[in-house]
Structures are given as structure tokens and as C-alpha cells.
Amino acid sequence: MISPAPACSPHETLETLYQCHSREIWAMAYARWMDADMALDLVQEAFYRLWKQLQAGREILCPQAWLLRVARNLGGDFRKCAFRRNGTQPGHVLDGLAKPQQVPLEKMATDETREQLRAEIAKMSRLDREVLALRYAMNYRTRQIAARLHISLAAVNMRLSRARQRLFKQLSEQGIAAVS
Numbered sequence: 045m046i047s048p049a050p051a052c053s054p055h056e057t058l059e060t061l062y063q064c065h066s067r068e069i070w071a072m073a074y075a076r077w078m079d080a081d082m083a084l085d086l087v088q089e090a091f092y093r094l095w096k097q098l099q100a101g102r103e104i105l106c107p108q109a110w111l112l113r114v115a116r117n118l119g120g121d122f123r124k125c126a127f128r129r130n131g132t133q134p135g136h137v138l139d140g141l142a143k144p145q146q147v148p149l150e151k152m153a154t155d156e157t158r159e160q161l162r163a164e165i166a167k168m169s170r171l172d173r174e175v176l177a178l179r180y181a182m183n184y185r186t187r188q189i190a191a192r193l194h195i196s197l198a199a200v201n202m203r204l205s206r207a208r209q210r211l212f213k214q215l216s217e218q219g220i221a222a223v224s
Contacts, residue, residue, distance in 0.1 A: 075177035090115040172207040
């Protein structure tokens with residue numbers, strides 16, 4: 045059986061842990077909340093909390109699982125907080141800020157298509173988003189996905205196939221022919 049990530053060791057350095065697990069934590073957070081900036085913030089906060097725990101002398105037997113759980117909990121808390129709902133400034137204050145230069149028409153079209161893609165992916169079930177993120181954002185092979193999700197290879201292939209079909213159908217209904 046191929047292990048999707050190195051075995052957890054309580055003696056790993058924080059840098060090694062970051063190299064091994066940061067992408068996976070980001071992908072999990074992005075798949076759940078469809079916000080790249082939030083996912084990056086959650087990765088940073090999870091590793092900061094891990095560092096604090098290690099400095100305090102706490103023994104964490106499986107840092108990967110600990111980091112995933114902390115990031116998942118932080119994301120749920122962040123989604124509920126008043127800052128997220130209300131921000132720091134009312135909208136009319138932000139209207140007075142300088143606008144960036146106009147971008148070329150092609151970039152706008154690409155950005156619009158990608159935004160439509162993100163919106164359609166956000167409508168998908170959490171399981172579909174998770175399997176697509178593991179395959180395409182994390183570049184995991186089906187064996188690695190099967191090990192990570194504790195399912196068979198056939199189940200991974202079926203989930204990927206069905207998730208892609210559902211996404212293609214949603215994109216077709218929106219008039220999006222191809223996404224680069």
C-alpha cells in the first residue's frame with residue numbers, strides 16, 4: 045500500500061512538517077470553503093498553533109491529523125465570526141479607494157470563466173469537492189486518494205468520474221464550453 049504522506053513522527057521539525065503537510069491542509073480548507081485566501085490563513089494559523097503547542101512541551105503523536113483537525117475547526121469558527129460577516133469598514137468607505145487599472149479583455153474573460161467554475165464547484169457536494177481537490181489541486185494518484193479517504197480504488201475512480209460528469213453538466217448548463 046502506498047502511503048499518501050510520510051509517516052507522522054513526533055520528532056519532525058516544524059519546517060519538515062510544513063513541507064510535508066501544508067499543501068494538503070490548504071487543499072482541504074479550499075475544498076471545504078472555496079476561498080483561497082482563507083485556506084492560506086488557516087494553514088498559517090494551524091502551523092502557528094502547532095508551534096505554540098510544541099514550544100509548550102506538548103507531545104503531538106500525529107501532527108498531520110492534528111493540523112487537519114485544527115484547520116477544519118478554525119475554518120468553521122472563522123465562517124461564524126462577526127468580522128467575517130461585517131468586515132471592518134462600511135461599503136461606502138471602500139467606494140472611495142482608487143480602482144486598479146483596467147485589465148485586458150482576455151484576462152477579464154478568463155477571470156470570469158474561472159469565477160464561474162469556482163461558483164459551480166462551490167455548488168457541488170463536499171465529497172465531490174474533496175475528491176476533485178485531492179486529484180487536481182493536490183495531484184494525488186488514485187491510490188493515494190483511496191488511502192486518504194479509506195475507500196477502494198474502484199470507489200475513487202467512480203467518485204472522480206461522477207464528480208467530473210456532474211461538474212461538466214453544471215458548466216454546460218451555464219454555457220461554459222471549456223476551462224483552461
